[in-house]
Amino acid sequence: MKNSIFAAVLAASLGAATAAQAEITVGFITSQSGPGSSIGVLYDRGMKAALEYASSVGAEKIKFIQLDDGSDPSAATRNARKLVEENKVDLLIGTSTAASTSAMVPIANELKVPMIAISPISVAANDAGDRWAIVMPQPPTLMVKVVVDRMKRDGVKQFAYIGFSDAWGDLVYNGAQKPAEADGLKMLTNERYARTDTSVTGQVLKMMAAKPDAVLLGGAATQGALPALALTERGYKGPLYGTPALLNTDFIRVGGKSVEGVQVSAGPVIVAEQLPDSHFSKKISMDFRAAYQKANGTPTSDGFSAYSFDAWLVFLDAAKRAMATGAKPGTPEFRVALKNAIFSTKDLVGTHAIYNYKPSDSYGVDERSLVMVRLVNGQWKFEP
Amino acid sequence: MNGEIAAILAMDGIASGAIYVLIGLGLVLIFAVTRVIFVPFGDIAAFTALSLASLETGGRPGTVGLVAVLAVLATAVEAIALARNRAFHRLPRALLFYLVLPLIPAAAVWFAAGTTLSMPLRIVLSLALVLPIAPLLDRIVFRPIADASVLLLLTVAVALHFALSGLGLMFFGPEGVRTKPLTDAVFDVAGLIVNGQMLLILAASIVFCGLLFLYFEFTIQGKALRATAVNRVGARLVGIRPTSTGTIAYLLASLLAGISGVLIAPVTTIFYDSGFLLGLKAFVGAIIGAMVSYPVTALGAVMVGLLESFTSFWLSAYKEVLVFSLLIPVLLWRSLSFAGTEEEEAEE
Numbered sequence: 001m002k003n004s005i006f007a008a009v010l011a012a013s014l015g016a017a018t019a020a021q022a023e024i025t026v027g028f029i030t031s032q033s034g035p036g037s038s039i040g041v042l043y044d045r046g047m048k049a050a051l052e053y054a055s056s057v058g059a060e061k062i063k064f065i066q067l068d069d070g071s072d073p074s075a076a077t078r079n080a081r082k083l084v085e086e087n088k089v090d091l092l093i094g095t096s097t098a099a100s101t102s103a104m105v106p107i108a109n110e111l112k113v114p115m116i117a118i119s120p121i122s123v124a125a126n127d128a129g130d131r132w133a134i135v136m137p138q139p140p141t142l143m144v145k146v147v148v149d150r151m152k153r154d155g156v157k158q159f160a161y162i163g164f165s166d167a168w169g170d171l172v173y174n175g176a177q178k179p180a181e182a183d184g185l186k187m188l189t190n191e192r193y194a195r196t197d198t199s200v201t202g203q204v205l206k207m208m209a210a211k212p213d214a215v216l217l218g219g220a221a222t223q224g225a226l227p228a229l230a231l232t233e234r235g236y237k238g239p240l241y242g243t244p245a246l247l248n249t250d251f252i253r254v255g256g257k258s259v260e261g262v263q264v265s266a267g268p269v270i271v272a273e274q275l276p277d278s279h280f281s282k283k284i285s286m287d288f289r290a291a292y293q294k295a296n297g298t299p300t301s302d303g304f305s306a307y308s309f310d311a312w313l314v315f316l317d318a319a320k321r322a323m324a325t326g327a328k329p330g331t332p333e334f335r336v337a338l339k340n341a342i343f344s345t346k347d348l349v350g351t352h353a354i355y356n357y358k359p360s361d362s363y364g365v366d367e368r369s370l371v372m373v374r375l376v377n378g379q380w381k382f383e384p
Numbered sequence: 385m386n387g388e389i390a391a392i393l394a395m396d397g398i399a400s401g402a403i404y405v406l407i408g409l410g411l412v413l414i415f416a417v418t419r420v421i422f423v424p425f426g427d428i429a430a431f432t433a434l435s436l437a438s439l440e441t442g443g444r445p446g447t448v449g450l451v452a453v454l455a456v457l458a459t460a461v462e463a464i465a466l467a468r469n470r471a472f473h474r475l476p477r478a479l480l481f482y483l484v485l486p487l488i489p490a491a492a493v494w495f496a497a498g499t500t501l502s503m504p505l506r507i508v509l510s511l512a513l514v515l516p517i518a519p520l521l522d523r524i525v526f527r528p529i530a531d532a533s534v535l536l537l538l539t540v541a542v543a544l545h546f547a548l549s550g551l552g553l554m555f556f557g558p559e560g561v562r563t564k565p566l567t568d569a570v571f572d573v574a575g576l577i578v579n580g581q582m583l584l585i586l587a588a589s590i591v592f593c594g595l596l597f598l599y600f601e602f603t604i605q606g607k608a609l610r611a612t613a614v615n616r617v618g619a620r621l622v623g624i625r626p627t628s629t630g631t632i633a634y635l636l637a638s639l640l641a642g643i644s645g646v647l648i649a650p651v652t653t654i655f656y657d658s659g660f661l662l663g664l665k666a667f668v669g670a671i672i673g674a675m676v677s678y679p680v681t682a683l684g685a686v687m688v689g690l691l692e693s694f695t696s697f698w699l700s701a702y703k704e705v706l707v708f709s710l711l712i713p714v715l716l717w718r719s720l721s722f723a724g725t726e727e728e729e730a731e732e
Contacts, residue, residue, distance in 0.1 A: 038558045165701055192701040196661040198403070198652040201396040202696030205389050222560040222653045233579075254562045254653055 024319055024329040025063040027083030029094035029104065030308075034071025039304050040096035043118055046305025047093075049292035050312035057319040060329075069095050076100035080107040088330050090338055093118060093311050098167075108132040112332065114339040116311040118304075123362035134314070134342055135362045136307045138267065138353070138369050140168075143243045144175035146265040146370040147216065148183060151241060156214040158186035159241070160207040162200070162227045163218020165192035172218035172243055188212050195223045204230040214238055217262070220245035225255030232258040239263065244270075244370075247303060252378050263383060265370045267352035269306040274382040280368070284313075285351045301380075303352070310350035314357075318342040391576055393693045399582045399651075401689020402589035406644040407666035408673070408685040409596060410637030414518075415675050416613035417626075417633035420526055420537045424545040426663025427552060428518055428638055432645030433654040434552070435493075435510040437561035444497035446555020447513050448490045454520040455486040461524055482523065486516035503566070511642045518634040518641075527627060545660065552656035560653035566646075585647045592640060593682060599636075609633060613676075665692070665707060672714050684714075 028047055031040030047066070056062055065087050069076035076095050083089045084107065092108055092115040095101050101119040108115035109126035115133040117123065120140055123133045151159060161176065163169030169192055180187050188210040191203035204227060207215065215231060217224055217240060224246045231240075240262040247266055252259065268275055272285035288309050292300045318341035325341075327334040345357040345364065353369030373380040407429060414422045435445035459482040466474055489512035496509065525544060529536065569580030600606040611619040612629040620626060648654065648662075665688050672684025688707060695703045 035553065035558050162700075165704070190701070192703075193696070194661075194704060196655070196658050197696075198400050198648060198662075199396055199693070200696065202393055202693050202698075203700045205392060206697050206700075209389065222562075222655075226653065233577075250559050254560070 023061045023063050024057060024091075025065065025087060025089045026091045026093065026315065027080070027087060027089035028064065028066045028308075029069050029076055029079050029083070029092070029100075030066070031071040031096040031100070032068040036071035036095075036097040036100070040068075040071070042302050042304040043096055043308045045292065045296045045300070046308030047312065048295040049288060049300075049305065050309045052295040053287065053291040053309070054312070054316055057316055057323060060319075060323060062319075065089065069100050071097055071100065073097070073100045073103040077103045077107060080104045081111070084111045084113050089113065090329055090335055091116065091315055093308070093315070095119065105133045113335055114342055116314060116342070117362075118307045118311050131343065131359060131362055132339055133362055134357050134364060136311050136314070136352070138244075138365050139363050140171040140243070141175040141178075142365070142367065143265050143370060144172055145179040146367060146372065147241050147243065147263070148176055148179040148185060150263065150265075150372050151214055151216075152183040152185060154214070154239065156185060156239070158188050158210075158212055159214040159216050160189045160191070160210055160212035161187055161216045161218060162189070162191040162193065162203055162207060163216075164220065164223075165194050168220055168245065169218045172216070176216060187216075193219075193226065197223075197226070200227050200230045201234075203227070204234055204236075207231075208234055208236060212238065215240050217242040217246065221248045222250040222254050224248070225251050225259055228255050228258040228262065244303060247373075247380065252375065260375060260377075263372055263374045266373045266380070267303045267306065267369060268371050269351035270301065270303050271371065271373055271380055271382040272351070275371075280349050280354055281351055284349055288351050306351040310352055310355070313350050314342060314345055314348060314355055317348050318345060388576070389697070393697055394690065395576070395578065395582065397690035397693030398686060399585050399689070400692060401686035402585045403644045403648050403662070404666040404669050404685035404688055405589050405682045406592060406640045406647075407662060408669040408681045409593070409678055410640040411663070411666055411670045412673060412675055412678060412681050413596075413609075413633050413637045413640075415670075417609055418522070418526065418530070418537075418630045419534050420522075421534070421541055421667075421675075422518070422634075422637070423538070423541040423663065424521070424548045424659075425518075425637065425641055426659030426661070426666070427545060427548045428514060428641040428659065429645035429648070429662055430654050430656065430659030431517065431552065431556075432510055432514045432642040433563065433649035433658075434556045434561055434656065435513055436506060436646060436649055437563050437654070438556070439493070439496075439501065439506045439510055440563055442497070442500060445493065445510070445513065446552075447510075447517070448493050450551060450555060451486055451490045451513060451516055451520070454517060454524065455483050455490075458486075458520045458523040459483040461528075482520070486520060489513045489515075503564070507646050511639070511646065514642045514645070515635060515638050518638040519631045522630060522634045527630070530626070530630075549657045549660065552659075556656045558656070560655040560658070561649070562653045563649040565650040581647075581650060585651075588643055588647055592643065593678075596636075596678065605632060668707065668711055668714075671711060671718075674718055 030043040031037050032044060067079040069079055080092055092113055094104050098119050098121050101117045102121045105123055109132050117133055117135045120137040123135060125131045161173055163172050173190055189207050191207060193200045193203055217227055228240055242262055242264040244266050246264050247270060268281035269285045275282045288306060318338055321341040322337040325337045327337040343357050343359045345355050348355040353365035355364045357364035372383040374383045411425055414420055431447055435447045438445040462478045462482050466478060493509055493513055565581055566584055567580035571578045600610055608624045609629050611624055612626055616626055666685055669685030669688050670681050673681030692703060692707050695706045
């Protein structure tokens with residue numbers, strides 16, 4: 001008897017729970033602990049700014065669930081599955097390391113939930129040829145292409161390359177090859193070093209011996225400054241170029257005078273204040289800055305938090321169109337509608353780019369999503 | 385490659401080799417006396433650098449908390465062991481050595497945080513702060529299993545490394561640090577630019593090798609350490625306590641690691657997990673010395689540094705591969721020339 005009453009109560013409460021789930025549910029995973037947390041925390045703050053900016057689709061409230069993956073790909077996978085199976089989310093957004101983000105994609109494909117990746121990864125379609133995930137950031141090849149094109153404009157004929165001896169170093173090197181060939185630039189060296197290395201003297205000597213007009217840095221963050229320091233020590237005076245991976249306060253702190261004048265490609269949001277008013281990113285980026293300040297109590301100048309913000313904009317835009325199809329949130333039909341809406345995003349203005357997604361491709365940005373910036377007196381300056 | 389490039393590379397290689405020498409000697413010292421291949425040894429060097437950096441920026445290094453927790457744990461372990469043997473009269477001494485002494489530098493740093501200290505004082509403080517870590521870990525982790533096989537000790541040491549680097553992430557955060565240079569001096573030697581930092585590293589390495597030699601040859605304690613290394617049972621029979629020699633070995637080795645941490649911090653960026661690779665490369669040097677010979681270890685470590693420097697010029701993408709491949713011929717040669725003396729020792 002008691003049991004049946006209990007069961008009835010349980011059923012009633014479950015029923016209430018399902019009824020309440022008519023609102024759109026979004027699951028967000030980021031790394032708030034572990035080695036990926038330096039970026040993960042920024043993603044988290046960017047998302048807080050996004051919620052501050054808009055927390056509903058039209059009149060429809062959004063239920064937002066956030067989990068920490070501890071920078072561990074298997075935890076990211078577990079959390080993604082939990083969000084879909086237990087919390088019945090309509091959309092997944094995540095996460096801060098490429099490995100964890102890549103690990104979430106198969107879950108999205110398998111459970112047929114749209115996903116927005118906020119780390120640059122390459123996404124494969126599932127077995128049926130469907131894509132369920134889009135990627136917000138600029139693809140690495142594009143980040144490098146813009147830099148190589150700028151080198152050509154600056155009159156560089158041949159340049160030396162030094163990068164990390166990991167996947168990132170490979171991405172930059174491979175990304176530079178094609179545009180360099182197209183622009184008629186010669187890449188003289190392919191030198192590599194590890195993040196834990198204490199010296200790059202050998203690599204730098206070899207680069208100097210090749211007499212480059214410029215040097216392309218394929219490192220990241222703090223240790224991205226190591227070759228610049230060694231180059232200065234050996235008397236190199238030519239220009240330095242790099243990727244957005246160098247947009248980091250520790251890079252500036254450690255590099256000091258040696259990295260002064262380095263030019264890197266960056267999302268326009270990085271230099272939002274300096275953009276001309278006619279630039280697409282100016283208004284939305286300033287709105288983002290304001291929302292960020294309000295939500296987190298600190299100003300921002302990083303690009304990572306803006307990816308979460310843009311992911312939210314893409315979602316809001318797509319959700320509006322998905323709701324128009326009449327599908328009810330929390331159902332498989334709605335997820336399909338949302339996916340179709342996301343993959344037909346057209347000319348959506350975000351802080352980083354103007355997003356256009358097509359069913360055939362998970363990347364949706366073009367060259368407008370990157371501007372060149374130069375480090376002057378420890379500050380990034382817009383270089384039109 | 386011309387002569388000048390070769391000279392620069394050689395200099396660079398010897399400088400990084402000198403760092404490996406300090407760490408390699410420490411590894412051999414600990415192994416010889418306690419039979420532990422102390423994997424977290426590189427972490428000690430990295431922690432010194434990180435502590436120094438946070439003192440420099442006026443912060444409070446996370447090592448303070450680490451030392452305090454370890455000191456309390458070690459005291460508890462020691463107190464329980466003494467209580468079991470009903471040796472209560474030794475309790476005050478244990479409290480002094482395991483609680484009070486390690487906490488003195490920690491307390492000093494705790495109260496000094498926020499004030500700007502002079503460079504030598506910062507270095508001394510961070511060294512003093514890091515020194516107790518390895519002996520305390522020894523008391524907590526290794527002494528209860530001191531008679532276990534070398535393999536078990538190694539496994540525990542590996543686990544300890546992961547624990548320590550996890551704690552490092554917690555205390556110091558994921559970003560790397562670089563300290564201010566110890567000297568800005570630059571010398572011109574026969575057309576080559578030699579910076580003072582490099583000379584300092586070399587000088588420190590040579591001085592400490594010399595001191596270590598004098599210590600082993602001319603002091604009773606040093607001789608006791610050597611005796612324990614040669615034969616633990618024999619050393620005990622003549623009245624040498626392996627536990628205290630073990631502690632001395634850990635202290636000495638920590639000093640070496642700490643010094644190398646201080647020296648390397650201005651040259652490169654140190655992360656919470658940078659220590660492992662430093663330790664691993666020094667370990668290659670120690671293997672060349674068969675984990676017993678100090679001079680051969682030093683030679684091996686310099687060789688690793690040189691190899692690293694020259695491969696970074698020729699084949700930078702394969703640098704690590706080549707350095708660690710060096711182990712294969714060395715191990716082959718070692719196993720052919722000595723037939724498993726360590727195994728026998730482990731089975732005693």
